[in-house]
Amino acid sequence: xxxxxxxxxxxxxxxxxxxxxxxxxxxxxxxxxxxxxxxxxxxxxxxxxxxxxxxxxxxxxxxxxxxxxxxxxxxxxxxxxxxxxxxxxxxxxxxxxxxxxxxxxxxxxx
Amino acid sequence: xxxxxxxxxxxxxxxxxxxxxxxxxxxxxxxxxxxxxxxxxxxxxxxxxxxxxxxxxxxxxxxxxxxxxxxxxxxxxxxxxxxxxxxxxxxxxxxxxxxxxxxxxxxxxxxxxxxx
Numbered sequence: 001x002x003x004x005x006x007x008x009x010x011x012x013x014x015x016x017x018x019x020x021x022x023x024x025x026x027x028x029x030x031x032x033x034x035x036x037x038x039x040x041x042x043x044x045x046x047x048x049x050x051x052x053x054x055x056x057x058x059x060x061x062x063x064x065x066x067x068x069x070x071x072x073x074x075x076x077x078x079x080x081x082x083x084x085x086x087x088x089x090x091x092x093x094x095x096x097x098x099x100x101x102x103x104x105x106x107x108x109x110x
Numbered sequence: 111x112x113x114x115x116x117x118x119x120x121x122x123x124x125x126x127x128x129x130x131x132x133x134x135x136x137x138x139x140x141x142x143x144x145x146x147x148x149x150x151x152x153x154x155x156x157x158x159x160x161x162x163x164x165x166x167x168x169x170x171x172x173x174x175x176x177x178x179x180x181x182x183x184x185x186x187x188x189x190x191x192x193x194x195x196x197x198x199x200x201x202x203x204x205x206x207x208x209x210x211x212x213x214x215x216x217x218x219x220x221x222x223x224x225x226x
Contacts, residue, residue, distance in 0.1 A: 046216070097159065099156070
């Protein structure tokens with residue numbers, strides 16, 4: 001039972017433009033949400049997170065938005081850079097366990 | 111800071127043998143370590159959660175006798191895949207969480223296991 005879903009397996013964006021990655025979840029008990037970036041054959045690296053009591057968190061080029069009523073969160077990357085090309089995983093936490101989405105592969109075109 | 115290492119980074123073994131994967135937190139003490147498995151183009155699936163000095167908690171569907179987890183110290187957890195079969199071939203990733211910051215996990219680089 002996939003509790004965290006990333007319905008877009010891939011995203012292609014031009015350098016300098018905004019990348020928007022979406023994530024939906026089903027478990028209303030999730031209280032913390034995270035985005036991770038992953039390169040092939042490497043472990044995920046933490047990008048940004050948001051608590052369920054907030055609706056927005058910003059860190060440099062990365063902003064995460066949370067819509068609890070819709071059980072939806074998104075990650076905005078602006079401006080997108082070639083080094084942002086990677087797989088992005090959305091994760092949700094409940095009782096310290098993380099449930100991951102399937103990932104979205106972002107390709108930033110020069 | 112918050113670096114997690116895994117060893118080996120890749121391993122090829124024959125069917126029926128056992129393989130041990132180590133996960134170490136290099137610059138912090140991890141109260142909890144997690145083991146994940148990732149199939150190609152799929153999400154990371156949590157296999158088990160381990161706390162130092164206690165038995166691991168396995169997720170539903172994960173055979174505890176096949177995937178032995180030992181968390182002997184605050185900086186080391188091991189995953190042993192016993193009697194490995196080709197279907198056990200996968201990418202295994204561990205993570206560690208800092209005491210008091212249990213929502214954030216720091217991931218190791220992963221271990222690619224191929225069972226022939």
